[in-house]
Amino acid sequence: MIRAKRAELRQALLEAAPWLDATEFGPRSVTAGTCDRCEAAPRLLPTCGPTTFEALCRDCAEDEGDDAWCDGHLDDGRSAREWAATLPERWADAVVLWWVATGEIRAEGSLIDGPAPLGEDLGPAVRAALGGD
Ligand SMILES: [Zn+2]
Ligand SMILES: [Zn+2]
Incomplete structure (x- = not known):
């Protein structure tokens, strides 16, 4: 994930889940x-x-x-x-996505678009930053 996308994701995550801060x-x-x-x-x-x-x-x-x-x-x-x-129940999604946003872990396709896509309950801004719709 490119740097600008990661910054966008970080911003979207902080708005959806301020506890990440x-x-x-x-x-x-x-x-x-x-x-x-x-x-x-x-x-x-x-x-x-x-x-x-x-x-x-x-x-x-x-x-x-x-x-x-x-x-x-x-x-x-x-x-x-x-x-x-x-x-929230799906706190783990937000944590994993945070590390994707900071570049600490790589965003793998299966992680983002698997059977239970990460961040689907975190709002459209997060999904948009991940490249989904
Ligand atoms: Zn101690
Ligand atoms: Zn444990």
Whole structure:
């Protein structure tokens, strides 16, 4: 995806999902990739132990609870999970598209136009930036 398109996508995503702009939690706070625990959903929250995970998806962070944060960061962990609980059902789409927009991951055809196209619930501006209609 060319740079101008990526900037357009970033703008459209921020309008559709302003929570992407958070820096303490969310896709800007972790290295792009899948959750260290389930290796299926995207990473969403940075964690710090006593488990060995560095970043977890929403469901795994909920399952691990306080165990995913050290004693000094239990409050941070709780606010991270509370924040994650407010996200829409298809938060993972927005996270993956954010990383496409920042150039951290490549936009593959199957990702964008597969059976459940990413961003279809994020509005026409996002789909337009992806080249769809
Ligand atoms: Zn997970
Ligand atoms: Zn900690």
